[in-house]
Amino acid sequence: MRVLVQSEAFDAGAELNRFSAGHSGVGAVVSFTGVVRDSDGDLQEMVIEHYPGMTEKAITKILEEAMSRWALADALVIHRHGPLKTGDQIMMVATASAHRAAAFEAADFLMDYLKSRAPFWKKEVTDAGSAWVEAKDADEDALKRW
Template structure:
């Protein structure tokens, strides 16, 4: 594998630069990227607050990225996740996978997204004018992760 890139940051990221980094591998025939953004589903969202434990979070993301890279013979994996106070519309995260063939890149990206939605050690709180609410894991996210067992 040419690259494993795990970033946990308060800063925004350049999606184009990250995709180009994944494309640089000599065996890379396919690159899949997914970018998650802060949604204001019900209206009135002022911000999303995302917390994590430094060190623990990076280790967990590295472990799952290595599992994906091995399982699908990836040439590259990028996982970027932001924390802090994010406004509606802001980028929260990115998953990128590179492989020789598209099926592996798509499956690995889907696997990583399912993990991030239900198991990654981040805690999210939605803040509105009426107060704040912690975001709980959804049953459908748990079910999606189960398909990889």
């Protein structure tokens, strides 16, 4: 189990290969990589802020919950902070389990948590100025299934 919160870019393929290596008895590895999107065509950058130490602790706690709920062999979360441009990778989740259903469900759970509850604050800087990204009802609703 690994949590990385970093400003540096990461190589999702290399991270997935490292994560997948050495797990005997694992029948499924699931990964998801989130990228910065420009929905309105005027995004200059997204700035992600966090509290070092607190963020890693909160993500570790939810990873531990996922590990116990779905009997995972391993789990990984990488999340970036700082200024990011359109197309930059923001985060990656990977899960490994004996069976695919557990790996998919745990990855989905972790992504929902990261989107709604992980202690990150996102500010979009656009041609018109900057604004903090507010929570979306759909993201909150997604948490209710867990």
